[in-house]
Amino acid sequence: MTDSGTESGAPRWDGAGPRPLADRLLLDTWERASALAPVGRPLALLAAVWPDHGWERLAAEPLGRFTARLAGLRRSLVGDAVEAVASCPSCAGLVEVGFQLSLLSGSGSGGSAGSGGPDVGAVVGWESGAELSITAEGHEVRCRPVTTGDLLAVLGSADPASALLARCVTGAVRLGEPGEPGEPGAPGEPGAPGEAVPAGELPAGVRASVEEALAAADPHAEPLLGLDCPACDTQWWAPFDLGAFLWAEVERLALHTLGEVDVLARAYGWRESDILALGRIRRRRYLDLVRA
Numbered sequence: 001m002t003d004s005g006t007e008s009g010a011p012r013w014d015g016a017g018p019r020p021l022a023d024r025l026l027l028d029t030w031e032r033a034s035a036l037a038p039v040g041r042p043l044a045l046l047a048a049v050w051p052d053h054g055w056e057r058l059a060a061e062p063l064g065r066f067t068a069r070l071a072g073l074r075r076s077l078v079g080d081a082v083e084a085v086a087s088c089p090s091c092a093g094l095v096e097v098g099f100q101l102s103l104l105s106g107s108g109s110g111g112s113a114g115s116g117g118p119d120v121g122a123v124v125g126w127e128s129g130a131e132l133s134i135t136a137e138g139h140e141v142r143c144r145p146v147t148t149g150d151l152l153a154v155l156g157s158a159d160p161a162s163a164l165l166a167r168c169v170t171g172a173v174r175l176g177e178p179g180e181p182g183e184p185g186a187p188g189e190p191g192a193p194g195e196a197v198p199a200g201e202l203p204a205g206v207r208a209s210v211e212e213a214l215a216a217a218d219p220h221a222e223p224l225l226g227l228d229c230p231a232c233d234t235q236w237w238a239p240f241d242l243g244a245f246l247w248a249e250v251e252r253l254a255l256h257t258l259g260e261v262d263v264l265a266r267a268y269g270w271r272e273s274d275i276l277a278l279g280r281i282r283r284r285r286y287l288d289l290v291r292a
């Protein structure tokens with residue numbers, strides 16, 4: 001077997017936009033990402049596909065934008081249709097769910113439908129670096145959207161929700177009229193208007209308002225599925241973790257590809273790099289011949 005040194009079977013990539021997750025890149029990325037915590041694996045996939053963005057920049061993106069990128073990668077790799085299984089919270093029966101990813105994530109296929117590459121038009125949502133200002137219970141709070149980097153940073157924290165809030169609140173001050181001199185809330189005293197309040201000291205109601213406002217501003221951060229159990233008629237909303245779902249698919253693809261390499265290597269004595277360079281169509285033809 002000759003090796004021309006090119007991945008003849010791999011999709012072409014002209015260096016602009018997302019890079020196709022071709023077999024060799026998929027296997028390399030899968031191997032590296034397997035060693036990471038589950039929340040880091042989707043990030044590793046996107047960093048492989050968007051090499052000019054890099055890990056840091058992708059980790060700093062609001063979750064909605066990040067999810068839209070994952071949806072684009074998933075469409076290019078497997079397609080738009082998703083078949084999943086959920087467990088009914090009432091009867092524990094299994095419920096099959098089928099839906100189009102583009103409808104769920106709000107990331108339509110844009111202008112790049114049919115290009116065969118990852119979906120550039122899929123990147124929507126809150127801009128990186130955007131801030132939100134909310135007023136609740138006598139406090140004004142500035143906050144920024146949750147990112148994948150935040151989720152990674154609070155891993156192992158005793159109180160992840162509070163740690164997440166502390167990272168996303170960029171500033172908080174007390175509002176209202178100053179109190180009488182000598183009283184709490186008087187200028188220069190604790191609780192005075194304009195005094196900065198650490199995120200950890202915000203009242204529970206303010207914290208809840210911040211979390212609500214962040215979720216509303218980034219609605220595609222955690223897509224929800226409306227489910228209906230055919231066995232007991234229970235209806236509920238279930239979050240759809242696209243990152244975990246896509247990772248499981250990437251793992252299946254990687255193991256399937258390794259299985260193909262194994263069969264061809266045994267039959268012909270070819271090296272892994274040669275087999276992957278064949279491309280999927282020719283590889284399947286050789287597999288047919290080996291199995292005939």
Ligand SMILES: [Zn+2]
Nearest residue numbers: 088091229232
């Ligand atoms: Zn049920």
